[in-house]
Amino acid sequence: MSDWFEAELRSEAGNFSLDISLSLNKEIGVLFGPSGSGKSLTLRCLAGLKTVRSGRILLEDRVLLDTRKSISVPPHKRKMGLLFQHLALFPHLTALENVRFGVNGGRREEIAREWLARVRLESHGNHYPFQLSGGQQQRVALARALAAEPRLLLLDEPFSALDGPLRRNLRRELRLLQSETGIPILYVTHQIEDLCALGDRVFFIEKGRITGSALVKDLLNGQKRFHFWNLMGWGNVFEGEVSYGEEGYPIFSWDSGRLLLKETEHTGPATAFIRPDRIRFLDPRYPVDSEIAPNKFSGTVEEIQMEGGIIRMQIMTPVGLWQVEQGGATTPARIPDIEEAVCFAVPPVAIELIFIKR
């Protein structure tokens, strides 16, 4: 069966090179990878906002790009919606006018109102973007993108600025809208939660290359899931069990280790995922925050890589090898040496759990 959408791209930005190929049915695809892996660039190339050195894009039965035949459909004719990370709402237009902007045909006003109602903002039509809350702005942006009837919707981490419960609601709404409209979505994220909650299919991207793709259900439950976790090559993954400890706090335990959790709705077998950049590198001279003290580990540095302002370390501990990334405000005062004994802690809020149905 031929896919709804196929793309093959090569592009450059500075000394970064992108070489991507992906294909998608009428489903939600997730482009998953660490920051700086070329996710946003990919979306810009697909939408036609960035020129591509060579490649081919097919959407439905239309050729949007074929560098060999010198075909390149301009962005406004691609019928590809793009929802930016910073939303890019039109600040001088009301919510309704924002949504109406992309609507085609005669009953523009009416259709725009319908879309606002669909994202439950019918009473906010006359508000300007700056009068809306973060979540409401997201929903306006989503309604605006969908009202233009794209054949594929590209989302560039639009929920990343929102906090937990709001994100969950919006994700649910997005899923619902997707199943109602049938518009396929390509969603960019570096959050595993988004991947599991939203995606049908995932593409792993690293340093501008697709390193693999899988169905999300295989990723969670399938036989090959360890293979996929490895493919991702990023993040700390542990298979274990969530339970309530003797003190009544939820804990995640595996082979030899245990982690204190924040709170949990379920117990039972689960996979814990901890992003390397959310691990707190500790200075042994200072006392540890009581909140993270139970999740303190010590080990020795096995490997150090410097990339931009980010220090990536592999730290061997009695409970396995950990990836730890520090950069920006969390940069340690001194970069440790190889073999040096160090300690780090995992803040309970940084632990993402995926429950496995067995």
Next chain:
Amino acid sequence: MLAKKNFPGRDLLHLILQLPIILPPSVLGLYLLVGLGGSELLREAGFLFAFPAAVLAALVSSLPIMIQSTRAAFAGVNRETEEAALTLGRGPITVFLKITLPLARRGLLVGLALSCARALGDFGVTLMIAGNIPGRTQTLPLFIYSQVESINFARAHTASLLLIAVGVGSLYLVRKLEDGAHERLV
């Protein structure tokens, strides 16, 4: 004008358009005079030392300010906003008219106010190519100069006050517009 486009010779064009800011008005006026006076057609048409020349002088001296503010106004419009409009299926012209232009509006008005004030106040270039002919090419600054020369300070003061009022007025307008520009941005 094209704040965001890159084309060959752009830097050179930019340089030439900025020249009126740094060149002394007399130098500018001299070459305009030589350039325009060299053309048979323009001499015949009575262009120099007449009203059209006064208009040209005002234009030349205020154009760089207008260009500068226009560039700043368009460059200040968030690129993603325009790109988002494109991906909604609207062509570049619609996007320019409905998104870029309204968002740059305040900046453009600021430029207009500043360059109007500048145009009214031009002295050197006007004198060089349009002369100082009362009732025909005498602008307010030239009028002041003439009145001072004939030691008629009262009339000079009156005219000066008028110019000061326009200047202060346009600066006030600019301030108001710039304050307003921050309000709506998220």
